[in-house]
Structure formats: C-alpha cells, structure tokens
Amino acid sequence: MRHVDPGAVHPSLTPFAELVLDLVDRIPPGRVMSYGDVAEFLGTGGPRQVGRVMATYGGGVAWWRVIQADGSAAPGLEREALERWRAEATPLRPAGDRVDMRRARWDGH
Secondary structure, rough: OOOOOOOOOOOOOOOOHHHHHHHHOOOOOOOOOEEHHHHHOOOOOHHHHHHHHHHHHHHHHHHHHHEOOOOOOOOOOOOHHHHHHHOOOOOOOOOOOOOOOOHHHHOOO
C-alpha cells in the first residue's frame, strides 16, 4: 500500500481513507487544503474523520499539505511542516508561522 509508512503495521485502508489519501496525493507543491476542505471536496466525512485518516495513514503522502483551517499544522508537527512549506514556497502569513490560506488553498481542480 503506497500510502502507509514502510514497516508500519496498520489495519487495512477503508474506502474513505483511500479517497482521502488519493486526494492528498493530488495537492500540488506549495498548495494546501484544510481537513474540512478535503471532506467537503469528497462529499463525505468531516474534518475529524479526515484528521483521523491523516494521523493513521498520512505518513506516506504529503501530510503537510493538509492543515487546520487557520493555516496551522497539526500539533507536534509544526516545525517539520514549516520546513516543508518553506521548501515548497507555500505562501505564509506575515509572521511566517502559518500558511496564508487565501493564497495557498487548493480547490481540488
């Protein structure tokens, strides 16, 4: 399974998890979607369900491109996400610690 970290032990992917991870794979470098954006685009689930998928299986995809609606990274992943956002030239807020959602949000198309 390409979405799961090599060597990690995970239960089988659900159809919803596959949908989430396939969409995350399509988010271009320098762009982001919030957890709610992902759920809305898919037309199923909600931000918490997307977050659960990302926490369980997201290590094999560009997890830093799925963020909280306020432009911040998942708790505990802030430093690594910021490094990746900078490397991809993701638009950041003036303080430089969060993504500028107006400029970086990807609509899925």
